[in-house]
Amino acid sequence: MLKLFNSLTNNLEVFEPLETNKVKMYVCGPTVYDHAHLGHARCYITWDVLYRYLKFAGYEVKYCRNVTDVDDKILKKASERGVDPSVVTEEFYASFDNSMKGLNCLKPDIEPFATKTIGEMIAITKTLIDKGFAYESDGDVYFEVKKYSKYGALSKQPIDDLMAGARVETDEKKRSPLDFALWKKDGKFGYNSPWGVGRPGWHIECSAMAKKFLGPQIDIHAGGADLTFPHHENEIAQSNCASDCEFVKYWLHNGFVTINKEKMSKSLGNFLTIDELLKTYDSNTIRFFILTNHYRMPVEFSEVALESAKAGVKRLINAGKKGEGVDEEATEAFKTSMDEDMNTSKALAVLFSLVSGDETKANTLYRLGSVLGFDFTKKEIVLSKEDLALIEERNLARAEKNWAKSDEIRDLFLERGIVLKDGKDGTTWEAL
RNA sequence: GGAGACAUGGCCAAGUGGUAAGGCAGGAGCCUGCAAAGCUCUUAUCCCCGGUUCAAAUCCGGGUGUCUCCUCCA
Numbered sequence: 290m291l292k293l294f295n296s297l298t299n300n301l302e303v304f305e306p307l308e309t310n311k312v313k314m315y316v317c318g319p320t321v322y323d324h325a326h327l328g329h330a331r332c333y334i335t336w337d338v339l340y341r342y343l344k345f346a347g348y349e350v351k352y353c354r355n356v357t358d359v360d361d362k363i364l365k366k367a368s369e370r371g372v373d374p375s376v377v378t379e380e381f382y383a384s385f386d387n388s389m390k391g392l393n394c395l396k397p398d399i400e401p402f403a404t405k406t407i408g409e410m411i412a413i414t415k416t417l418i419d420k421g422f423a424y425e426s427d428g429d430v431y432f433e434v435k436k437y438s439k440y441g442a443l444s445k446q447p448i449d450d451l452m453a454g455a456r457v458e459t460d461e462k463k464r465s466p467l468d469f470a471l472w473k474k475d476g477k478f479g480y481n482s483p484w485g486v487g488r489p490g491w492h493i494e495c496s497a498m499a500k501k502f503l504g505p506q507i508d509i510h511a512g513g514a515d516l517t518f519p520h521h522e523n524e525i526a527q528s529n530c531a532s533d534c535e536f537v538k539y540w541l542h543n544g545f546v547t548i549n550k551e552k553m554s555k556s557l558g559n560f561l562t563i564d565e566l567l568k569t570y571d572s573n574t575i576r577f578f579i580l581t582n583h584y585r586m587p588v589e590f591s592e593v594a595l596e597s598a599k600a601g602v603k604r605l606i607n608a609g610k611k612g613e614g615v616d617e618e619a620t621e622a623f624k625t626s627m628d629e630d631m632n633t634s635k636a637l638a639v640l641f642s643l644v645s646g647d648e649t650k651a652n653t654l655y656r657l658g659s660v661l662g663f664d665f666t667k668k669e670i671v672l673s674k675e676d677l678a679l680i681e682e683r684n685l686a687r688a689e690k691n692w693a694k695s696d697e698i699r700d701l702f703l704e705r706g707i708v709l710k711d712g713k714d715g716t717t718w719e720a721l
Numbered sequence: 722g723g724a725g726a727c728a729u730g731g732c733c734a735a736g737u738g739g740u741a742a743g744g745c746a747g748g749a750g751c752c753u754g755c756a757a758a759g760c761u762c763u764u765a766u767c768c769c770c771g772g773u774u775c776a777a778a779u780c781c782g783g784g785u786g787u788c789u790c791c792u793c794c795a
Contacts, residue, residue, distance in 0.1 A: 299725090317795075325795090332795035362793075446791065450723045491793090513795025518724095520794090543795070544726090550787070554794055581734060581744070586727075587788065594733060597745040604744085607758060626735095634735050638743035647760060692754060699756080710757055719758090 291346065291628045293509075294585060296517060296540040297443055301630055306508045307538060312343050312350045313503040315537075317495055317512035317520070318400070320357040321381035322366050325388045326560035327575075327590060328546045328553045332513050334576055335543045335584045335631075337394040338661055339511070342627050345660045354397040355498045356382055358404050359488055364478055374478060378404075388563035393572040393662050401498045403489070407480050409497040410489040413531045414471045414482075422530045426462040428474030428485045434467040437526045443540060444518035469523050492523035496536070499524075505532035511541040514585075515552075544582075548590045561590070570595055573602040573663050580633040580661055602663075605640060609655065609665045612648035619643050619650065623657050636661065668720050670707055680709070680716055687711070 291304040306312050316336045319325055325333075336354075343350045358378040367374040389396075403410075414430050417423035423432045434440050434448065441448050451467055460466070470490035472482060479486035489497075499507055505528070512521065521540065528536035545552045553560045566575065578598035582588045619639050626635035640657060643650045658665045672680070683698040699709045706721040 319795080320793095329795050335795095360793095444790075445724055447723085451791065514726095515790070515794050518790060519792090545789075545795075547788075552789070552794090556792095556794065577744090578733095583735080586734090589733085591732090593745085597733065600746085601744050604758095611759080632735075634744090635742075638735075641743060687754080690754070696755075703757095708757060711753070711755095712758090713752090717758095 292630055293539055293541060294630050296542050297537075299445070302539065304508075304539065306348070307506055310348055312348045312509065313507040314340065314343075314350060314352050314509035314511065315495070315499045315503060315507055316352070316354040316397070316510075317516055318354040318356050319381075319385050320360050320362060321378045321385055322360065322362040323381060323555065324384050324562040324564060326553060326555070326562050327566060328513070328560065330388070330392055330563050330566075330575060331546045331579050331588060332543050333389060333394050334392060334579050334662065336511050336541075337392075338580065338633065339509075339541075339631060340395060340397075341660050341662060342631065346624070346627075351399070351503060352395075352397040353399040353401065353499065353502050355495060356385075356400060356402045357491065357494055358382070358402050359478075359494075360403075360491060384564065388567070391563065391567045391572060392575060393664060395662075399502045401502055403494045403498065406494070406498050406501055407489065409501045410493050411472075411480075411482050413493060413497055413500070413527065414489075416531045417471065417527065420530065422526075423471055424464065425484050426464075428487060429462050429470055430472035430484055431463055431468040432471055432523065432527060433464060434469070434526065435465060437530055439529075440467075440526055441522065443522045443525055446518065469519065471527070492520055493527060495520070496524050496528045496531070499536075500528065500532070505536070506534055507537055509539045509541060510537040511543070514542040514544055517542055543584045544587045546590055547587050550589065553590065570599060571602075573606075573665070574599040576662050577602050577637070580637060583634060584631055601637075602665075605644065605654065605658070605663075606665050606667050608644040608649040609651045610649075610667065611651075613651045614648070614653070615656075616643055616650040616653045619653055620657065623660075627660075633661065670718055670720055672707075672718065676702075680718075683709075684716060 292301050293304050294300070295302045319329060340350060340352045363374050363377050367377045370377070414423065417432060418425065418430065422436045423430055441451060448467065469492060471493045472484055472487050472489060474485060474487045476486050479488050499510070510521070525536055547553060548559050551557060551559060574595060578595055579588060581598065619642055622642070623636050623639045626632045626639060629635070640654060643654045655665055679698055679701070683695050686694040686698070702709050702718065703721070707718050708721055710717050710719070
């Protein structure tokens, strides 16, 4: 019985999808104006694991993760470079896609682009105006927050407190500083709409894409904790008011990656990009590092932590080679752990329980490992005739106790990433 | 100012009432020409104070410290 922590109720809840055995899940995807960093990696690895686990648990899952390709930052970058915004978005979408592959994240079933969903955004905006939840103001359209009484339910912020703490600069076009844009006038990069040429606000993009590709009601909506307010709060307001139903059943949020105890973010400039990180650490290591912590807790980045993860992965990979076999008990323990709001830390401990002893239940290790997105199978090294001859030469040297020569040859292989191991039954080799 | 979260061994981390999972690092031993890999053994009373209870890391109250959100942000 899967339980998930619902940010809306602040409670651990039994997961019961709207439609038996089927799950509709939406994850806020990237705004493609720069390379993705480790913080993004954590987010997408976390929800990739949920996606994999739901499928493993027998659900039929429809996973939608959008690409925001119309946004202020994109336009800013495009004008700085003097190129069309599409040049920017294509470049960084490719980079993002590459990073996801590098992290061994499964491709979502649907990956919509905001620019291809403008019609739906306009339709929702129109509905909201017609129903009196939104108003037009000089080519802009704003959602009127005070019209939605439950506003603040997700972020647990009473509207009055939001007002008091609002650091938003007052805008003559808005009736209240809390009102947010559904549509912004933009003569330069805009699209035609009933309110003139303009482009959608960020929040409406996700509402529209979720509705178009998954429907007006979905089971899971996930994303980084920093999206809770205002992004998700606004999505709820828009979608609930436009569709007259509860947009999302379970709101899930992942914690941040920190560095020096501070949130890793673009604005602070304290980030490491995924492609940079992948030069030093493979996807197994990065995933292990992320998954040792519970997804709602912060994860502090450090070299030591990554090295520790790397060593753990190495042990699992080596263990996988001695033996095969299955362990139903461990599989049950794994499920129990994952059912507890995705306790990946416990799930990892289960993987190690398959290892202890001199024989590993490798089939189960690979199977459960793949639910966490690991690939513990090791590449076979195929040696050339020359290499085999060299090993033969080394064995002769060893027989003559010519250790200097023996070690020299071993180092030769090591430089190529091949480890030679001398066992009772002769010399074996494998990738470093 | 408002809202929320966290504090467990050298490092990371699970554990929400019944006497501290797991990983990394370290130590001892076996194996090895030496390594590598592997195997065996080995290291904690849970930030502080008070309370509830037969029993608390776990519940309650009060401290202290750290982080996050309230502005674009995964």
